[in-house]
Amino acid sequence: MTHHLKKAELHCHIEGAAPPELALRQARKYGIDTGAIIRDKTYVWDDFTSFLKCYDSVASLFRTEGDYALLAEAYLTELAEAGTIYSEIIVSPDHGNTVGLGADAYIEGLAAGMDAAKAKTGIESRMLITGIRHLGPEAVIRTAEYAARLRHPLVTGFNLAGEERMHSVAEFSRAFDIVRDADLGLTIHAGELSGAFSVRDALDHVRPSRISHGVRAIEDADLIKRLADEGVVLEVCPGSNISLQVFPDFASHPLKALYAAGVRVTLNSDDPPFFHTSLAQEYEIASRIMGFEDSEINGMTRTAIEAAFIDEATRQRLLAAI
Ligand SMILES: Nc1ncnc2[nH]cnc12
Ligand SMILES: [Zn+2]
Structure with a gap:
């Protein structure tokens, strides 16, 4: 049972967190037919390509x-x-630009929601701006330039998401140089849809402190050792990985093996309702299905706070709360 444990996560795509019920309300508000993307209050997709398409359609309802x-x-x-x-x-x-809202209003809207949630519940949160890999390196450089000049107190990092099988990591190194120079924290989706080479490329060309997923590092023993030696933190999303069939089942998921090898791992939900999960459920999976002790799960929560893109005073306050 993990419901009593404090939790933290480093990896959830905000549009991917919209429950189908909320998406349906949004669709009614704008008179949009959702028949192709929601059936029986469930998002409709069957592989990563159709997942991305469904995700973009849901995003367009905001x-x-x-x-x-x-x-x-x-x-x-x-x-x-x-x-x-x-x-x-x-x-x-x-996504803010695609719907005609504009990037600034998109960020301000999210920030208002984060402030409201903090006022109500005390939860601390930050935003990581992401480039979208399948839009190509030029588009990601423009997003990185935006992130670098924004200087919003709640925007503290940069990520690269989207179709990992398109383009090489090296093509995005300029974008990451721009946000590194602006002192944003760096993480990148790698080792989810592509293999261990993608994680190695990310380490070599981006030099991030964290990797989004990274689980396919399990295919390369030298790489596992490198991740452990360099203290790179993996944002692991087991439910997402099983849903997208990166691994066939939880028994073959590498979280336990990576943990045992000394890799710093954290638990995350990715796009929870798309993958029929939640952060609370990921904690339960780690406990009941993968067999981690509560003390080990608390260690992962601690790792998340240690690796979070936050100021030191906030980090110490959150660590003390675990
Ligand atoms: N799991 C995922 N991988 C890559 N890009 C994404 N965008 C939203 N979810 C994603
Ligand atoms: Zn993700």
Whole structure:
């Protein structure tokens, strides 16, 4: 039982956190037919490509600052009710631009929701701006330039998400140089859809302190040792990995093996309702299915706070709360 444990997560895409019920309300508000993306209050997709398509359609149902404030407040409030003290949400100004809202209003809407959730529940949260890999290196550089000049107190990091099988990591090193120079924390989706080479490329070309997923490092013993030696933190999302069939079942998921090898790992929900999960459920999976002790799970929560893109005073306050 993990419901009594304090929780923290470093990896949840905010549009991917919209429950189908909320997406349906948004669709009614804007007169949009959701028949192709929601059936029986469940998102409809069957592989990573159709998942991304469904994700983009759901994102297009959020169109105003108020819509984004509502989404962030609802998600973070639910997390806090499950004992979560810290959350980093992955946000995509490209989605704000696509719906005509604009990047600034998109960020301000989310920030208002984060502030409201904190006022209500005390939950601390930050935003990581993400580039979208399948839009290509030029688009990601523009997003990185935006992130670098924004200087919003709640925007503390940069990620690269999207279709990992498109482009090489090296093509994005310029984008990461821009955000590194702006003192943003760095993480990158790697070793989810592509193999160990993708994690190695990420370490070589981006030099991030964390990797989003990274679980396919399990394919390469030297790489596992490198991750452990360098203290790189993996944002592991077991439910997402099983749902997307990165591994066939929890018994073959590498979280335990990575942990045993000394890799610093954390528990995360990724896109919870798309993958029929929640952060609370990921904690339960770690405990009941993977057999981690409560003390080990607390260690992962501690690792998340240690690796969080936050100021030191906030880090110490959160560590003391675990
Ligand atoms: N699991 C995932 N991998 C890559 N990009 C994503 N965008 C939203 N969810 C994602
Ligand atoms: Zn992700």
